[in-house]
Amino acid sequence: MVVFLQCCLARRQLLQLFFLCIALEMGNGQLHYSVLEESQHGTFVGRIAQDLGLEVDELMPRMFRMESQGDGNYLEVNIQNGILFVNSRIDREVLCAKNPLCSIHLEVIIDKPLRVFHVEVEVKDINDNAPVFSRKEQNVFVSEMRTPGSFFPLEGASDADIGPNSHLTYTLSPSEFFTLDLQRKHDESQLLRLLLKTSLDREVKAVHRLLLTATDGGKPELSGTAQLVISVLDENDNAPAFNQSLYKVQMAEDVQSGKLVIKLNATDLDEGINKDITYSFQNHVPTKLKNTFALDSITGEIRIREKLDFEENHQYEIQVQATDKGSNPMTGYCSVVIEVLDVNDNTPEILLKSLSVPVPEDSPPGMVVALISVSDRDSGVNGQVSCSLHPPRIPFKLVSNFKNYYSLEVAEPLDRERVAEYRLVVTVQDQGAPSLSATSNLVVPIGDVNDNAPTFSQPSYTVFIKENNPPGAHIFTVSASDPDVAENSLVSYWLDEKLWQLSSYISVHSESGKVYALQPLDYEELKLLEFQVNAKDAGLPSLSGNVTVQVFVIDENDNAPAVSVLSEESPVLLVLPVKAGQVVGKIRALDSDSGYNAWLRYELHEATAGPWRVGLYSGEISTTRVMDEIDGSGSGQNLLVLVKDHGKPMLSVTATLSVSLVTSAQVTHTDAHLPRTGGSPKPSVDNVNVYLIIAICSVSSLFLLVIIVYVALRCQSQAKEAMMYGPGTATLVCASEVGSWSYSNRHSHILAGVSGEAGIKSDLIAFSPNIPPPPGSEKQEQILCDSSVQVSSAC
Structure with missing residues (x-):
């Protein structure tokens, strides 16, 4: 008999388990248990974790929690083993009076991901109350x-x-x-x-x-x-x-x-x-x-x-x-x-079960932000409620889950830079007449994600700075903005590491974006600095932007004019008589500056003016009147020429030209290397003039030797400079329509994202004095140069 009863009990338990599985499948996550009233504390009710398909070791990480919809803490779950047990005395008569069905409704909530399960524990009646008469x-x-x-x-x-x-x-x-x-x-x-x-x-x-x-x-x-x-x-x-x-x-x-x-x-x-x-x-x-x-x-x-x-x-x-x-x-x-x-006299209630804020702006659509429970104590249509979300056109939506549960989900992509916070109003309304409603305000802040790179206000900047600036001078400030917040908007600046050749000229402060010139800039060496400044935020991963900065160096009048080869040791021999307006020589000068700073003019010093004049812009020295033997043969004059530029302040240099006046009788036939103005070489020489001829030949030979030595030294110096700075292009400036040319001896650099070019030009112009050439030769200008010197003829 005992064996038969045990078999019947086992079959009954199997049937209960079978119907429990069916209930789980049809109830969308709802479990059903039963327990006898008056059960002692710790009485086993069910393996709730196992029945919900949860592992015991994930209950605490997923914040497993259980809430009772009514008053009293009758049941509890052991987190260590996932067993639902009786926590306190359950009196069915107190809990449900004479209702035939008495149940305790529980809500099981877990996170990561968020899920809600409904558990119904039926309280079974035991015969613990004897019949009672109202009067004995x-x-x-x-x-x-x-x-x-x-x-x-x-x-x-x-x-x-x-x-x-x-x-x-x-x-x-x-x-x-x-x-x-x-x-x-x-x-x-x-x-x-x-x-x-x-x-x-x-x-x-x-x-x-x-x-x-x-x-x-x-x-x-x-x-x-x-x-x-x-x-x-x-x-x-x-x-x-x-x-x-x-x-x-x-x-x-x-x-x-x-x-x-x-x-x-x-x-x-x-x-x-x-x-x-x-x-x-x-x-x-x-x-x-x-x-x-x-x-x-x-x-x-x-x-x-x-x-x-x-x-x-x-x-x-x-x-x-x-x-x-x-x-x-x-x-x-x-x-x-x-x-x-029933009358519709109860306002619907809204209860926020879970809220995960702030919501990252890169949250995908469908991400659950909040779990909302709505209820109405009325019955029938008076207890049927609907939930809505205001204002319209927001990137969130309400999704109905199970038995008056709604989840607030992301509906559209979020952008914190456009809207940093949403104030939502959840409205629940019943179907009674008249309808009753309730609202709940919900603030959803949007969390920042580093999705914006720093940007500059314009794609490039143009900066002008005068040369000879003091070292470390602040020349410009770049500024980039980042609409993100906190470390995602913290911008730092730096120069491209590939532009290592600029490190000696330019530096950028990493925090303020101030651009400093590390050394004085020289327009004659460097006219343009072109580089990129990068701006990077502190986000993870960091984003960056860049801007091109062009620094143009403005010329200042810091170079005085320089006279080309001219010396008192190479006098101009002028054979008398001379016509008025006869050109006896030409002063050639150059200025390393540019523009007006390099525009030169020539003036004769008042003390040495006499019968001479100089072209204002050409530098040609000519006579103002006819000169003959009366003006003194064999005598010499030193002409002091002032060469000035047009800069502010004006800079100048002086040049001395020696002019020796000789008569035609003093010109010997053997002086083949000394050209003269007017007349032809004499075939014979008097004995009286032998010493004079020897002196003239010695002076001419010495002059020629000096010229050769000077050219050799100049060529050697230019070869060294060419190796140091590399090839370049000389700048030719025409001062005026007169035709006076000024050659710039400078190093012209443009430093940019690629290697700059450095060029040097030197022009050495030597011309023959105004002396009649020897027989069989033509009047010409001798131009000495090396591989890096341009050849130019006199105007």
Whole structure:
């Protein structure tokens, strides 16, 4: 027998497990357990983690938590093993009263990802309540005139349990006059009456005492007793009677106090005082019910005393009795059932279950931001709610999950730089008439992501700086902006590492973006610096931008004019007579500056003017009048020429030109290397002039030797400079229409993203003095140069 019972129990458990799996599959994550009321602390209810498909070791990392929808902390989950157990005493009668289905609703919430499970634990009833009579002693008055077969209502017992545990059976102690009559009404309630079997004789026995026992259907059975005191009366043999044994009334829950519920009417067939009736609640009617309804003892009117609440009680049942005023009062009984109708009087409620902020701006669509629970205590359409989100056109949406649960999800890409924070209004509205609604404000800040590179206000900057600036001078400031925040917007600046050749000229402050010139800039060496400044933020990963900066060096008049080869040791021999306007020589000068700073003009010093003049821009020295032997043969003059530029302040240099005046008779025929102006070489020489000729030849030879040595040294110096700076292009400036040319001897650099070019040019121009050339030669200018010197003829 024991083996058979164990097999049956095992089969029952397998069936329960099978139906539990089906419930999980159909209930969208809902579990169902059951537990007996009055279970001790620690009683096993179910393996909730296993049934939800969760591993025990992930309960704490995923922030496993359980919430009860009602009051009381009856159940708890052991995080260590995932078992649901009884935490505190559960009294089904206190928790659910007489409701046939009593359940504890639990919500299990886990994060990463966010999920919600609904667990229903049914509390099973045990037979822990014995039947109870409202009075231990019931008085029954029976007229001796009542005929056998008469019924007398009795107050039955009540049992707080439900189901079979509350099914009562009644027994009466043995009596020859009375027996019990138990009838079930259409609403499954019991009508307990005392049946008179034989006629009574008050003179024989005036009082009968019987024991009424009520026994429930639980296992083990529990029972309760009441003493029946039956008094035999002589008269008043008609009890008041209601026209209905059961009255049903429907009342809306929002009725005002004093509203008439029903007017009862009972009749008595007796006459006189035995016909007068008073109405009252039966003794076992609860005090709370008496406080809710008022019964007029004279008129039988039942009125509302306190406001009804459908959510608290759907239905009220009142036991009313009517008693006549006879010397031996008789009583009639009836029941009034008041059904409360729901009214939309409860505003929906919003509860924020979970909120994950700030929301990163790179969150993908569908990411859950918040979990919202909505509820309404009303029933039917009054309890049906819908949820909406305001304002419109925002990158969020509400998604309905399960049983009035909504998740706030990302609907569109976010951009913190456009909107840094959203203020949302969640509105829940029921379907009642009139409709009620509730709102909840939700602030959703957007978290910054480094998605914006630093940008400059313009793609390039042009900067002008005068040469000869002090070392470390601040020449410009670059500034980049980053719309991100915090470290994502912290910008630092630096020069491209590939431009190592610029490191000696330019530096950039990493924080302020200030550009400094590390050394004085020389326009004659460097005209343009072109480089890129990079701006990088401090985000992870960091983003960068760049801008091109062009620094143009502005020329200043810092170079005085320089005269080309000209020396007092190479005098110009002028053969008399000379015409007016005869060009006797030309001063050639150059200026390393540019523009007006290199535009030269020539002036004769007043002290040496005499019969000479110099071209203002050409530098040609010519006579102002006819010169003959009277002006003095063999004498020499030193002409002091001032060479000035047009810069501010003006710079100048002086040049001395030696002019020797000789007559035609002093020119010997053997002087083949000395050209002269006017006449032809003489074929013979007088003995008197031998010393003069020897002196002239010696001076000419010495002059020629000096020229050769000077050219050799100059070529060697230019070769060294060419190796140092590399090839370049000379700048040729024409000062005016006169045709005076100025050659710039400079190093022209342009440093940019690639290697700069450095060039050097030197022009050495030597021209023959105004002396008649030897026979067979032509008047020419001798130009000495090396591989890096350009050849140019005199204008």
